[in-house]
Amino acid sequence: MKSMSIIEESQKYAALLEHKPELGPAATFVPNKAEPVYNWLYYKEGFSKELVNWLLDYFSAQQTSENETQNQTTPKALDSSEFQLVLDPFCGVGTTLLACKQKGINSIGYDVQPAAVFASMVKTKNYDLDELKEQARLLLKKKFIRLDKKFPPLFYRAFSKYALEDIAFFDSEIREMGNNNDFFLLALINAAIKCSYVWKDGAVIKIRKAPKPPLRVMLRKTIYRMIKDLEASPQTGAHCVAEMKDARQLDLEPGIIDAVITSPPYLNNIDYTKVYEIENYFLGYPKPPLRSFIGFSDVEEFSELPASARAYFTDMKKVLYELYRVSKSSAKLAVVVGNGYVDGVIVDSDLLLAKMAEGMGFNVEKIFVVNERFALEERTKKKGVLRESIIVMEKI
Numbered sequence: 001m002k003s004m005s006i007i008e009e010s011q012k013y014a015a016l017l018e019h020k021p022e023l024g025p026a027a028t029f030v031p032n033k034a035e036p037v038y039n040w041l042y043y044k045e046g047f048s049k050e051l052v053n054w055l056l057d058y059f060s061a062q063q064t065s066e067n068e069t070q071n072q073t074t075p076k077a078l079d080s081s082e083f084q085l086v087l088d089p090f091c092g093v094g095t096t097l098l099a100c101k102q103k104g105i106n107s108i109g110y111d112v113q114p115a116a117v118f119a120s121m122v123k124t125k126n127y128d129l130d131e132l133k134e135q136a137r138l139l140l141k142k143k144f145i146r147l148d149k150k151f152p153p154l155f156y157r158a159f160s161k162y163a164l165e166d167i168a169f170f171d172s173e174i175r176e177m178g179n180n181n182d183f184f185l186l187a188l189i190n191a192a193i194k195c196s197y198v199w200k201d202g203a204v205i206k207i208r209k210a211p212k213p214p215l216r217v218m219l220r221k222t223i224y225r226m227i228k229d230l231e232a233s234p235q236t237g238a239h240c241v242a243e244m245k246d247a248r249q250l251d252l253e254p255g256i257i258d259a260v261i262t263s264p265p266y267l268n269n270i271d272y273t274k275v276y277e278i279e280n281y282f283l284g285y286p287k288p289p290l291r292s293f294i295g296f297s298d299v300e301e302f303s304e305l306p307a308s309a310r311a312y313f314t315d316m317k318k319v320l321y322e323l324y325r326v327s328k329s330s331a332k333l334a335v336v337v338g339n340g341y342v343d344g345v346i347v348d349s350d351l352l353l354a355k356m357a358e359g360m361g362f363n364v365e366k367i368f369v370v371n372e373r374f375a376l377e378e379r380t381k382k383k384g385v386l387r388e389s390i391i392v393m394e395k396i
């Protein structure tokens with residue numbers, strides 16, 4: 001008898017699909033744009049604080065009801081602080097980490113994009129606000145000195161001559177600061193992007209010349225806004241770690257993670273590193289560094305999938321193995337994924353990853369469909385529907 005292909009087998013997970021369009025906006029970065037601290041670096045690929053909080057509450061409610069079923073006589077009220085350690089192996093700009101920190105939960109995040117890891121780290125650190133204010137005052141009253149600094153070619157198109165002079169001056173002053181210089185460097189990156197002619201259009205950077213405010217003015221505004229954000233943010237003693245590492249090989253002990261909230265790059269997705277060339281330059285990466293890793297492995301299997309999807313699933317299988325290894329038993333996982341249209345074929349990443357995860361020992365409980373869009377060919381021909389979904393599962 002002919003054995004079923006992984007595509008056929010994965011279709012049985014369609015029974016777990018549950019439509020939740022009300023979560024659609026929260027699966028994007030848009031709500032974070034108005035959220036203090038979360039908005040310190042715009043990251044198109046990110047999801048929102050709202051989504052992380054919703055998932056933490058959902059996991060807690062599940063745990064409470066599991067506990068009540070096990071012990072009918074003395075039900076124990078749980079809240080999300082029951083999660084001692086949350087992991088986001090594709091942490092981007094640290095939305096999962098910051099949301100956990102604000103709830104008093106420890107967290108670890110990894111990513112391969114330098115600017116994203118840097119923003120995650122700066123956003124989740126603890127600061128002495130009086131010290132920051134004094135440093136800000138001293139920095140902003142420094143007398144301007146013109147420095148002779150060479151920038152990568154993109155900078156000469158992306159900035160006015162005056163903006164480049166200010167960048168060179170403040171960059172050098174900030175590097176001299178020692179304590180908290182990462183906070184001020186993120187402020188400079190933010191201010192520089194706002195004063196640039198750069199327009200991020202999908203995977204490419206476009207240049208649109210238009211009048212921009214002086215960089216020094218924007219930097220002042222940004223620094224004082226960031227300090228105000230910290231003043232208004234809930235402070236807890238939770239620890240956060242953000243590091244530049246590959247999710248396919250986690251540097252963690254087995255069985256230590258209570259929950260995972262994450263979103264890997266989507267099948268078919270853009271090369272993230274190119275559009276963050278300016279941000280990464282400030283961190284010592286003069287050229288776009290690594291391409292997003294997921295989808296570049298040597299192909300081992302999944303021969304029935306379109307060729308360009310095979311490497312993606314080979315890599316994601318490695319990631320799922322790692323998540324299984326580092327999770328405690330009963331750990332809760334939420335993985336936000338997007339389906340892709342590859343070589344004329346709709347690939348249901350949500351169902352395929354659910355099938356792979358269950359084969360490794362996860363129990364897939366639900367697949368929440370949060371967004372749907374048309375797969376288009378030649379920009380207008382509709383070829384079917386692509387879902388964006390959250391796979392919710394438990395390690396058994």
Ligand SMILES: C[S@@+](CC[C@H](N)C(=O)[O-])C[C@H]1O[C@@H](n2cnc3c(N)ncnc32)[C@H](O)[C@@H]1O
Nearest residue numbers: 046047090092093095111112113246247265293
């Ligand atoms: C969809 S985004 C996640 C965004 C994140 N949820 C947020 O809110 O900022 C996927 C992330 O995976 C990162 N990435 C790609 N390949 C990776 C790898 N092999 N290991 C770790 N991170 C990777 C990308 O740099 C990107 O930041």
